[in-house]
Structure formats: structure tokens, C-alpha cells
Amino acid sequence: MPASLASTSLKIAVALVLLGIAAVFSVTIGTRSVPWTEIRTALGGQTETIGSAAVAVRLPRTALAPLAGGALGVAGDVMQGINRNPLADPWILGINRGAALFVVTGIAFFDLSGPAAYLWVGVAGAGAAAIFVYTIGALGRDGPTPLKLTLAGTATSITASSSLIAVVLPRNDIAGNV
Template identity: 60%
Template sequence: MAATDAPPAPGTAAARSPGPRRVLGLAGLAAALAALMFASITVGSRTVPWPEIAAALGGSVEGFDQAAVAKRVPRTLLAVLAGAALGLSGAAMQGVTRNPLADPGILGVNMGASLAVVTGISYFGLASATATIWTAIAGAGATAVFVHVIGSLGRGGATPLKLALAGAATSVALSSFISAVVLPRNDVADQVRSWQIGGVGGGTYEAIAQVLPFLAVGAAVCLLSANGLDLLALGDELAAGLGTRVAVVRTAASLGAVVLCGATTAVTGPIGFVGLVVPHLCRLLVGVGHRWLLPFSVLGGAALLTAADVVGRLVARPAEIDVGIVTALIGAPFFVYIVRRQKVRAL
């Protein structure tokens, strides 16, 4: 397993770094997210006069303009929830594996969830939202285990490079399986093809209500694992010597991350690179300690996905670009930068 930067030891100058600055940073990120949410509600592919926007935000849905604004509200909420879940799951995966390239998309977890959902829809009549979410979580979990086992084979164990290669190869294979499942089924092909791109345009209050309990549980598990992830960064042997149940912490954090990305994928389709980009940017602000990194990743992921959705609606007006395409355009160059800069040796 790859080495990682350890969190500062208690009593050191780094450990005494001023908390108020981080609190202000968290507040600033929350304010930026609020501004992006307002922009997401008020700006779109269709220009709506301000009086119509105010009326729609007040609960009125008379006329096409007000209905358009009202539809943006659940879309914005879904973007916030999905981005927060993906940012948090990426940070947790990187902490568990001590792998700078860990991301639900790169490791194939999202694609595993997608294959499970597509197979369930095509051959088992999967229809209810709750069943779809459970199926996606199961597919994500099975893929995460498979990629880790493959990446652990050979000398050196699960290095960042081997995990990234195993995840990339698994993603390609699963994508081919999805095509093989969908091609004979013309009745579901259009629905699956649109969902497979990854987007929040179909967000509804009903979908949010269905997925919210899963996201809450996954987020709680990941956030409660923060101290354990800090100790894992010291190495398994030292963490065990300090009284940490290494297997329990790693399993719990991994499970929380899988629930987050699986449930999100069930509702939005596979959206990549959010869990890669956000934790790296947040480390530049708050360092490697997970007690601060995880909350920052929550807000950072929500802000990034909301901003990507707004950009996707504006750059091709009056058409739209799905948020999964926008995040790929942002994340792919960032992935190459990380590989070149860190040479995939360490976090």
C-alpha cells in the first residue's frame, strides 16, 4: 500500500494551526455554495424575468417561466446532494486506500453501480427507486472489492498505480457489458443511454426523498471515521499500536463511501472526477487531517457540481450539456496533472 502524508502529531506547531482560519474558510465555502445555488435557480438555458423568478420562488407556478424556475429548485438540490456525496466519498476512498488517484469513477465503482442498475432494469423489471438504489449500492460494493483484490495481486500490494490501472480496466469492461445488456433491449435503450451520461436535469423532490436517507447514513459513517482515517495515514502497524481497529475503520469508511457513490449513481447516473478533484483542492486549504478535510470536501463537492450544472446550461444555450460531461472536461486534465506531479507514489 502506498505511503501517505501523516496528519500532524498532537502538540506540534502544525497541530496548533489556527482553527478560526479553517472555520472562516468553511463559512466562505458555504457562502459560495449558497451563491451558486441561487445562480442555479435563477439562471438557465431560458431567460426568465426577475418578477417571474420572484413569483416562482414564492410558490407560484403560473405560466411557463414560473414553472421553469420551479423545476430548477429540485434540480439544484439534487446537484448539491450528489456533489457533496461524491466529494465526501472520494475523500474517504483516498483516506482508506492512501491512494491519490482514488475516485469512484476512476476505480470503476460508479460503473459497477451502473451495470447493476441497467441489468436490473433490463432483465429483472427493476422499477422502484428504493430497489434501484439498493441494487446500485450492491453493484458499487462488489466492484470496489473486485478492483481492490485485482490491484493487490503481485509484489507490492495495492499500490496507487495498480489500483488505478485495475479500476480503469474494470471500467472499460463494465462499460462493454452495459452496452451488451442494452443493445438487445430497444425498449430501455433510450432511457439508459440518457441516464448513463450522468446528470441532474431529471431531479425531483420524490427522487431526493428516496435517496436522502442513504446519503445521510453514508455521510454519517464517513464523517465518524475521520479520526480513524487520520491514524490509518500513519500506517497500519502504528495505527494498530495506538489502539485503532484498522480493519473496522477501513471497512466502515469504505462502506460509507460505497453507499454514497452507489446511491448517487442510482439517481444521477455515473458522474466522474468530482471525488478526485475536490479532496485534492481541499487539502491545499486545510491540509491532510480528515476532521477538516471531510467537511470541506462535502461543501466543495456540492459547489463544484452545482457550478458545473450552471455552466452546462449556459455554454450551449438554449440546449444543455449534462453535468457528467462538464465534470469530465474538468477532471480529466486534473487527473493527468496529478499523475505527472506525484508520479502516483503517494497521497
């Protein structure tokens, strides 16, 4: 076995062991610590005790956490690959602020409420910000270069932040919800 393959295999094995340890901590430690006996009963499908019920609630969260983390990692790699910039991320490219601006504007002016509405309006805002940044970054010679995309994203992020503050400041009723 080549040295690089052995090194990679060792790193994967260590990562999987650490993931397993984190999963055990995620299930056992929380507002209420749960002993192993209650974990076994919860894994058997029984939720008569408070500890077993806590484990039953924690198990889906623990199972979905690596999937969500992996999806975020892939999304980051795709963003960096498309922009050809290892520093590209949603903050630098203005995507997070675009999403926040759409949600806050929806709350302030369209009486938006509820997690599902926030989610979909935030996704629309992120998409609109990404399209805007790419359009601005593609203007001029040479098309969308990493530098132009980064500068357009930073300017968009700053503008969206300022706009967000301008929406929230006069509205004390929504300042606590944001």
C-alpha cells in the same frame, strides 16, 4: 493571528458568501423567475401563487445541495485515502461502471423498474465492483498498492463497459431507458 489562519479564514468566508449567492440564485432563478415578494410569502409558509409554490419546491433542493456536495467530497477523500492515490475516483476504480452494469442487467433480464430499485441495485453493483477491484488489486506481492488498484479498477471499468454494451445492443426496448 498567524498568516495561514487568516488566509484560511478568508477562504472560508469567501466560500460561504459564494454559497449564499448560489443559494439565492437557486431559489430565485429557474423555469419561472420569482420576485422577492413571492419569496417572502413562501418563506412565511404561504403557497397561493405559482411563484410561492415554486420557491417552496426549490427550498429543500437548495438546502440539500451543500449536504450532498459535502458528502461527495468526503467520499472522494475517503476513496483517495484508502487507495493512497490522489487520482482515485469512482470512474478510474470501475465503481460507476459496476453500478451501471448491475442496473442495466436488472432492467434487461429481471424487469427492474422504478427509481428505488435502480438505486439499491446500483449500490449493490458499486459495492460488488469495489470488492472485486480490491480483491484483484490485493493479489500478489505487496498487497493492494495504489498502482495495482488503479490498474485493476481501469480493467474492471473497461470490462463492465463492454459487458454493458453487450447487454444493451440486442435490446432496443431498453436502449432508450439507459
